[in-house]
Amino acid sequence: MTNSDKIKYCTKSGKKYYKQFMIFITLLSILIIGIFTFKNVLLSYLYNGIMKQYNYNYAFVTYSSIDKKEDVINNLNKINHIKETFNDYENEISIYLEKIDDKEYKGSFYLVGKSNLDLKKMSKYYQNNNDIICPANFYYSDDIEKNKFIKRSDVLKLSRGNRFKTYYYKILDKNDNSIKTNLELNVIDIFSNGNYEIDENICYASRSLLTEIFNNAYPIDYFGNQIDSLMISIDNSKNHQYVKEKVESLGYDFSDVYYIDYSFINSIKKLSVLLMILSIFFVILLIINMNKKRYYDKIKEFNILRTIGYSNKEIKSILTSDIIIILSSSIIISFVVIILLICIIKLIIYNYPFIIGKLVLPYNYKSLILFYLIYTIIFIGSSKIYYLKLLKAQDKIK
């Protein structure tokens, strides 16, 4: 048979199964992408701390330096439900990230001080003025609070030795004119986000660095007074609002520190992996079963071909064409459907522009490729096994 005859023959003989496989693989691909996308969306919301059921066990209290720190601490300690006040240097500076180790990035983070924090892996001494300690997972997206959907690729894994090229804005006058001021920082240690109740994008610096930046960024005559801040811990998230009202009634500024429940995040991650494994297992079973049915339906067909003079090799060649047509058509169709779905979702829900000519890949294209690879291997493997059984099913024609 010529190749065109084979394709024509296979298309006619396998019409029913081509449709079944195309629909089956498309739906499964959407399921795989859906599992990971759902997980990532959920986790990004969790990491953002947008969901209100999180525990707000920590807060920043900012006060004018007219007030003495001891007085502020005393006043705070009188408020019910405040468990602890961290009375060390607690200034908080907003820093913008430009580069990490000469690679361009964009993002912002808070630089704070906390020398009495019990962080096991933290270096106790800042050897150089520009040393900082950072979380292991760093979100360098531009505006974390507004950005509802953080891609996993935006999570930066930090390690000791990373060098940050950053900048902050030095206010020049009361008209908010400011000048960009560069600052180079060295990561001397990292801490695991999962162990401590800390905001994701906070890095720790020495008192001297914080004081220097703070004094530089906010000149005395702009505010009239310096501003300092403390961190407090609240005994229960239910009392968060009560504490906030009390602190603000004292004339201090109260701002939230998000606490992420990592156990919940970890269980989401484990659940998605379990769902993925179950899906793959289900896929394998279904493919083998569908192939088995397909081949048993073909016993009579192939015996007829043998009778009219087709050798086993020729029949195998027809089967190979069949396999190629099924695999390629089902994978291509499912991929196209997924791309279209993603474009529609991005346009409608996230209002992302659809740029013609730019490749639009699903966020979890690696898991999709893995799925297609498993599907191909299982399909070809089961086809070969059933083909060998077909060879033995001779002499069944009447």
Added chain:
Amino acid sequence: MEIIISNLTKKYFKKNKKNIVLDNINVNFKYGKLYMIIGKSGAGKTSLLKCISQITKIDYGNIMIKNIVVNKLNDKELSNFRNNNIGFIFQNYNLLDFLTVEENVILPSLKNKKYCNKSKKRLENLLEYVGLKDKSEYFPTELSGGEQQRVAIARALINDPDIILADEPTGNIDNENKDNIIKLFKKLTQENKCIIVVTHDNEILKYADEIYTLNKGKLDKYDK
């Protein structure tokens, strides 16, 4: 030319019990004749045809066609030989439901790339010969039993084989079509083809040049 069968033996095993279906058969089938083989159900008539065409492997003996011992051929050689020299007609037609009449008939010729204009013309002639020229685009499920059998006959003839093996070709069709088919076979013998028909139908025996009976594995000539 003839088909020479010597010491042909075929056994089937089921649950450790041996069943000798064809027992040391020796017979010659000559070209240009219509042979009919009769016998009870389960006597081994279909098995004999399958052994001759090597659809089923024999256990002992030889089958020689055109000076070639066909039971010694490998899979590729055998399939080529079968494609070029043997046309098989089944009792249940065994057409492929997803192919049209024309595609079913032309299928054997696609194997050896014989599907050129010459074959296409032969196809048209064959379909006219069996009276199905107007139904070439029909699917087998849209045809009657007799029409399907005629398609099967056309398929068996597309490569112009010298040997036609027909297993109960008139089993599922009406009397009128039955006569037409047998007359067609008679016509083919005039083209020096060897036709071997297995049948239960006594009515068509009168058309045979020679009749054989198969009983308990033994093939004996039957006097009309």
